[in-house]
Amino acid sequence: MGEFKLWSSHFSESKSLNLWAQNSRFLIGDSLVWNYDGNKDSVVEVRKRDYITCNTLSPISEHNDDNTKVKLDQSGPLYFISEEKGHCDKGQKLIVVVMFAKLIWKLICVLFDIVSQIHFKKFVGTQDENQFIYNGFRGANLHLDGLAQIHPNGLLQLTNNSVRRQTGHAFYPLPIKFNDSSFGLPQNHSFSTNFVFVMVPQYPDVSGHGIAFTISPSTNFSGAFEGPYLGLLNPTNNGHDSNHLLAIELDTIQDRGFNDIDDNHVGIDVNNLTSNDSAPASYYSSSEGKNKNLTLISGNPIEVWIDYDGVENLLNVTLAPIPSPKPNLPLLSTHIDLSPILLNSMYVGFSSSTGATATNHYILGWSFNKSGKAQSIEISKLPSFPHQRKPRGKPGMAIIVSLVTTIIMLIIIIFGVVCCVRRKKYEEIQEDWEQEYGPQRFSYKDLYKATRGFQSKELLGAGGFGKVYRGVLPSSKELIAVKKISHDSKQGMREFVAEIVSMGRLRHRNLVRLLGYCRRKGELLLVYDYMPNGSLDKFLFGSEQALNWVQRYQILRGVASALQYLHEEWEQVVLHRDVKASNVLLDADLNGRLGDFGLARLHDHGEILETTNVVGTLGYLAPEFSRTGKATTSTDVYSFGAFMLEVACGRKPIETQRLPEERVLIDWVIENWKQGAILETSDPRLRGEYLKEEMELVLKLGLFCSHPNAAARPSMRQVVQYLGGDALFPNDILLDIVGIGTLGVCNEASPEFVMSFPSSVLKGFQDSMSSSLLHSGR
Template sequence: MALDRHILRRSFASSSLNMLHHPCFLHLQYPILVLLLLSVRPDAAVADGGEFIFDGFSGADLNLTMDGDASVADGLLRLTSGRLSFLKGHAFYPYPLDFTEVSNGSSLASFSTTFLFSIMGPYIDLSSHGLAFVLCSNKDFSSALPGQFLGLLNQWNNGNATNHIVAIELDTIMNSEFQDIDSNHIGVDINGLISVSSATAGYYTPTHAFRKLSLTGGQPMQLWVDYDSNQAMMNVTVAPCCLSSKPSWPLLSVACNLSTVLPGTAVYAGFSSANGVLGSRHYILGWSFKLNGEPAALNYSALSIKTIQELAAQLQYQPHTNKIKTIILCAALLPTVGIAIAVSATLFKLHMKRRLDARRNQLEWQREYGLPSFTYKDLLIATSGFKDKMLLGKGGFGSVFKGLLPHSNRTVAIKRVSPESKQGMKEFMAEIVILGHLRHRNLVQLLGYCRHKQQLLLVYDYMPNGSLDCHLHTQDRNLCWAQRFRIIKGIASGLFYLHEDWEQVVIHRDIKTSNVLLDGEMNARLGDFGLARSHAHGADAHTTRVAGTWGYIAPELARLGKATKATDIFALGVLMMEVACARRPIWVNSADGEPLALADWVLAAWRRGSITDAIDPRLDDYVEEEIEVVLKLGLLCCHPSPNARPRMRLVMQYLDRDAALPTDLQPDTLLMSNFDVSQDDNEMHEQHAMSCPTTAITDLSRGR
């Protein structure tokens, strides 16, 4: 029970008992006391400041408004009984909620809710339509239709902006008219039943593994809906009943501004469900809701979970549904089939085999790479049909477009991979598998993907300030030193996360300035993970071919084709010097027409006595100690011996000035001495064991 519930009962009982001591009421004290005790019920909902909780449902005075097929029995709220076809049921908290009570400066309150539910069809693998959690401005759904309309809308008002409805649908039938992704999904609906976002029902484990759930199995499950009005973001999470904690990763994360949908002053919360041809039972076991905060936890021990589990267990003993499905399919085909039964059976068998093969391929793809997050139609609308005016740039394996997503009005970047490119397909899969699971402020966020026939599309956060190389190598743009230093530290922080701080080691393999994007506040985001590979900590990466961009490729990578953490750090060193000097990694010397490496240029300036002579002449406000650290650390990261390059943890310490560069780091002794650096970490100490042949660092250009 929530704390406010006990306070309410205690204060009410105390004041009432004091009244009973009055002489006028002495002869009535026993009847009144009995009525008071009967009025305090353990499962009644209590609302205070937009908060209420139902730890079960029972009693004639239950604080709910119900209509249609909805009823209460055995501590359960049953929205549909399953006895008849095409019925609908509704249950709502009877009092309107005031969504104008805000504390974060937004125009609408935030809210969070959680509830336990169960959906039982006539058979364990066959169900009718699902149910929905609903926020709306009006509880009158008399004109709504059952079936695929879930008792919420009808064919005339579906999609109208005047509906003022937000629903989280738990759908168990695939309806093509509403563009459903499958027959077992959860979706966010705004004013209509075409979901703005949906995903196959399931949850993420603490190790980020996806576990699929079957909504029709009858087993109790818990759903959480959390809306942050300040961020205009809604998260939807589902999990099996009674987990020790709510999954940390939501199933759906949808950008939506509900202040344009809900009226604010009078919003009703509740549930709606409906049946179609088949009868299904939809149950709510418990429900908790709160505005501007976390809802009170449900008391699992007070809920009728065992009753639901016993009902669900009975479904396992029902006859199999193949016969019913076959009859339905044959009945649908008879009006259009005018040939012999044998030919019809053969055609039907071939048709089903093709569908089964396609479905199997689709499931294998989704099992490997997750569910598609966007529809092709939405991305087509977002880019105005992929017109050239929305084109941001072209790469070796596709084009990138700017897009404005419908419904959420969020600006995104959409990469369309060339379907005829086998390497493009590999990059597409690498981005989904690796970048799709990474979360860091200095990495470009992959929002999702779409696979439509031969079309492969990736959707990212839009970076309004473009790529870093445009700011470094374009005369009309210039970055001050403070911006450049913050960008360098941001890229290093992102690479440290990839190498050391994530659950697996990620080798980027293509670190360069054109793959660093800048957001609206000029923060660096490392992107383009098409060449990236991951492996377990302590294991080796299995790469056998050279990948990357000329000028950023480490000597051992060019010779052996094996990418490691050290080859990434080599590319980072080149990038650090490029940011400070605003020069390409390799360019043609105008004096003799020979190619010149950036590392040679910086080292030559250091040997002349002033390493800062190599910096971008447009810089006039730099901090000399910081720029020296960047240039010398860049040279150290570009050491020809991979064992001599610092690990990312040490790179971060150097940049944050928590550790000093080795005192033996000099231009003439860079490759000839073992640096005497005291480190607590044995792994860092081993980095300075340099047992490589004497080679001039100016020869780095010959290894690339």
Template sequence: MSMLLLNFLFVLLNLPVVLAAGVDQFVYSGFAGANITIDGVATITPDGLLDLTNAHQRLKGHAFYPAPLRFLDSTNGTVKPFAVSFVLAIHPNYRSSQGMAFFIAKNMDFSSALPFQYFGVFNSQNQGNSSNHIFAVEFDTVLNMELRDVDANHVGIDINSAISIQSHTAGFYNDKTGSFNNLNLTGGEGLQVWIDYGGETARINVTMSPLGMAKPARPLLSAIYDLSTVFTEEAYLGFGSAAGMDGSGHYILGLSFGMDRPAPAIDISRLPKLPRVGPKPRSKVPEIVLPLATASFVLAVGITIFVLVRRHRRYAELREDWEVEFGPHRFSYKDLYYATQGFKSNNLLGVGGFGTVYKGVLPKSKLEIAVKRVSHDSKQGMKEFIAEVVSIGRLQHNNLVQLLGYCRRKGQLFLVYECMPNGSLDKYLYHRDNPGLPTLNWAQRFRIIRGVASGLLYLHEEWEKVVIHRDVKASNVLLDREMNARLGDFGLSRLYDHGTDPQSTHVAGTVGYLAPELACTGKVTPLIDVFAFGIFILEIVCGQRPIEQDTREEQPMLVDRVLEHWHNESLSEIVDSKLPGDYDVNQVYLALKVGLLCSHPFMDTRPTMRQVIQYLDCARTSPELTPIQTTFEMLAVMQREGFDPYIMSCPSSMTASILSGGR
């Protein structure tokens, strides 16, 4: 009985402490079974190591404490004192390895962050923007002159930018002599870091030492900066990393945090072991058995080579029986390798959450292709996945990117598409990464709207199955040589038979385009594509993103800003100011109206894609919009009236006050 009590107390003492007002403190001595949110290439090893790069090259990895932390004091708005401690290590494969960063940020969305010197946390476009709301401490192992690095082995304090407000060569001060001792960030050994913020004093101290050594009295870095100008009401604590050319391992072994108190001590004895650095020590073989051991080794090597060669010849071209029916859709890895010149960086088109895309030319047919490389560690569901790939590959429409086939090699999948030379639509709307691109005129924009609508109608009603795309947005619309729209990236799509009830699934898609009913039902229907298409129309006409990142905006949602201008009869003010030349005002206003109809929060009030095309072609009179409230105001009114907008359609009395004229 006493042993059970001791075990219970041990588990209880090692749990993170959570209070009603928010997280007060927590400690992780290793991450095996820990509740940690990871994305990108980050992973937790079976031993409990938090590996931010997982030996990948040029890809980002993040890890977050899953709950938001309340740093701001509600009485005076200042940041409360806090302390963080963690143990890090960087495997010393090559000196080209980039470093990592600890950060506290307003959210967990780092999709726009860049790898390499930006640690997967910042990017080159928003350097120094106060709207970033990011405090970070970087551990940089490469000298980047454009970021004003002091050397290739330093620690820096970053505020909203990868350019540090203060930095210093990595190391610690000896308490007895006061002398400075260097620490090698890429030495492959564990290093302990302490970050302390003084609250009202606004002093930031960063201290580090070799693992097992007591915290030095003198910090490595010390700066005065009021973090209340950086932190939002809720913030997330995490780590970011982006491997360099070698894909070296970037590890976090333990983590602790304290609010209004010191960070709890990390139990060093419970930390996971780091991977071995360098070759294993060779055992000394007694001279008397050395000849025998050598002969045995040579024989074993010979047998091993014979078995491997025989196995290679036998299985080199072997494919599983169930793949025979998918044969015409399978590409050889050799052809894709030569088409992309060995997947060289010069052929890289982009890196996204679902894989890396390369351009290429097939060696025999000379067909231009785009190859998406996706890692796939699980063999479960592989047959169903490839069957779905082949099904989508049978889609034939002028406004859909053609999926040509797939290739499967070891733990990787390769999806092969026809290449779209003009890239994605969002680059032309926002001139991302290429300010020299031309601005689309209204005729081009309307043709793109009409084309995507036609593609969605084909997916919803005209193909043999119902296909729900689930990720309609500007970055997934590609432009061919004639600037015609092609809807692509079916990575989230779902198929089901006509006339059947779709099954519920987890919420997936892009924030800003998600239909409100998904939050409650999770049921995937064509109307969620209609909602996203409505937001897509408003985005094209207004040249603005669905959600304004600047939180100072009174109307952060684009649909609410359009509604406000619709009420005020000032639509000309919301139309994209960059729109060149004269354009048909009535056609522009019609597009805005259709966009508002499609993005209606009531799913049953939205039109079908066939009706949308009829509206756009003026083959059917669109319903009249009466003055309505913004989305949030309208939802509040409906909830007070006892209607749940996410799972119920509008009752007739409320429908009449919102929309008249029928569909």
């Protein structure tokens, strides 16, 4: 690859020979071994400073063919190659010239390097390759970029307050050998440094982003962002392991994107601006025995000590205001292994950044040691720095202040209006006596948000008493159903709420749980468990898939069990007063649950209930209740009888659009029973797929519960026993017929059987009235 030119003082002209060897590159002290005449080796020791690059080297030996080793030595005789015979003649000195011009250039570079080192050492205190100290930076040969500059008095300024969104860097010019394992010693990544900094903001309490002491594999930060990235990284490389970056940040802006704890903290960053560990800026006062706060942008000098023990993998960061000594306790003490971060050659220095507000960031002095404790900075030798200037008054300041004041007032007014509107929007009524019902009371705001403002798409159904909405409680994410009831009267409200709260304690598998209530002006809201399959009437009369007989029979048994619990098994008697298909809800497994306690009343066992206004749904009201206004357990049994016929026949108790003899369900079933065709009244959608014994039992028991004489009706306990097969339905039932007397009713009706139930509806009753409610009171 290269041609060596050899000359001898013995010859009058130079000789050019091609030399070649197996090694393509070699340095001073290397030995070249090649084959001589195919059977002997010769060695030449290179005594040149520069690299020699060649293909091959022709054999060199003494005149004597037996000698196989020759050394090219500057102190002894040199040998030359004879192109005629290929042997060596002793005593003739040769000079080897390899790229003479390149050699001269290298010598110039070496001289320049020596001069530079002498000049650099002049301005650095006691140092070697592992440590340095600057008590001020006058004449220092630092690597600077961005806004960084060194003032004539030795003050290092990283950023200034005249340029926003800029960066400044200052690094020691020579790399530090962190992974040097020379002389067989184990690698030790320990280091120690301390420096004094000052942050002087343009305006009090408003600053740029801060300063970071940095150890980096490069001093090129051309792709780094300003602001919260501190001139070190950018969104693309932030967090990459390939960064090999350690930074101790002195951050004065809280950036939630990096999980900053506050706007005045110290953090340890490894390859990422999200700190591994951080703490509010403070220092330990030995005299007071406690930590004292430090304000990084106070405009006063603060000293920082950073010590890393590579054996213990412990990184300590300590702060103190000048001239306080180094505190005994560090601010941060973090166990961290920096060996994967610190490469063989790393640069140490500072990075700083401004954001929307500019700040003067200064470094007054700096000491670093790779192989031991850093030397102490001599505070007396540190340069002075400019303090914060008081802002001068400007002619337009009064206008600005007035404008800002006006804007603030407008914001306050708008905020007040919004608050009033929101208060009106979520306004509710709550009296002192309701305090004891706190857990059972919901806030209107929660219910409003749960139902998305009672939007129509959340509407589950509507009735004479109000609308029911689906909702999700914001706090628990629990599904609920909210029923809005119009209620303007204050009379009896306290007793009503007390009953609602009491019924919230009811617990039965076939009852819809009443969770609580809320009151607004003109409205009462009841909160129930949400039943995903809605009400039973949708499956009986709507477009939902028809229920089979097994499902219907189980629903009847479940609702009967729930009514027995309300009448006999709870601490008080609960009268539901509105048992019907639309108030029976189906859970996810199509189990029937009796719900809607809006009309329910409570009284003690054995107590005679006072007369109340007639409430309920026509077709389900017992005759004596409409006459006397007294609700009893028998009136609930009557309603349940109508409900049983409703489920078995698949039609409502009153349907005015039918033929006159079919309009009233009870009368129609009785007529078919008299004719021996009671099964003809079963729901056609069942297609005869049922047990005849169970269908007959439900139809006859429905008539039995709907007996016009309250005393003749069974109790709900008896009904549960009949449906469960725990008791046989009686073969003979005496029915008291108003105006006729009593007749024996045979279990198997014959054509001769005659019985008469009074019709429970008036002539001319309209379609819309069949589901209406009488709700003039409780």
